[in-house]
Amino acid sequence: MTSAPFTYQKSKVIQALRYHFISRPEIKVMMLVVNGFAILSAVLFYFKVVSPLAFLISSILWIVLMILFWFLLPQVIYKQTQTFKDSFSAVLGPQQFAIENARGHKGWDWATFSTWMESPHFFHLYFNPRSFFIIPKDAFVGDEEHEARKIFAAKIVKS
Incomplete structure (x- = not known):
């Protein structure tokens, strides 16, 4: 036995919570889809197929998701537990x-x-x-x- x-230690717990969220299959799929969407919109914007607004929206979506899963969610869980x-x-x-x-x-x-x-x-x-x-x-x-x-x-x- x-x-x-x-x-x-708060900093280590926050990192462990990040590992937890990023390791979830549903989060991985969502991140791949959002990253693919952001890359596709960048390519389409470069070739002037889509407007700058579409590229801006995909970029904002990507940034919001990164902030949510990397910073906000671990902090909220830590504070509530x-x-x-x-x-x-x-x-x-x-x-x-x-x-x-x-x-x-x-x-x-x-x-x-x-x-x-x-x-x-x-x-x-x-x-x-x-x-x-x-x-x-x-x-x-x-x-x-x-x-x-x-x-x-x-x-x-x-x-």
Whole structure:
């Protein structure tokens, strides 16, 4: 059983939330479509097939989406989630994953998680595509990070 105390750092959490949003298939498809639309409108504008207004609208749409997914959405989620302002200890046991702090303890069987992902500073443990828990990698000292990675790979069967 591995126990790893941790707190969240705002800048790292924001980056982890960006990874979450950008990794979602529906967001990837939407970004590809918007980027394709922006490139197509630029090419059509260059060849004077469309008016400058069409090119301007596609550019504004692209900029708004980038601002939304890269800045606004992660900030809003961070501000609304009290979890990121608390300190915890993650417990990786043989039967379950648990978090605990001075106010209590909550555990989940490993089968509760549908998948997991790794970003530069966090392990993302997904209950479903929209609900997840992040654990900072710096909570694990030395080889514990590698051991945690092995536990996640063995216990969380990707669906």
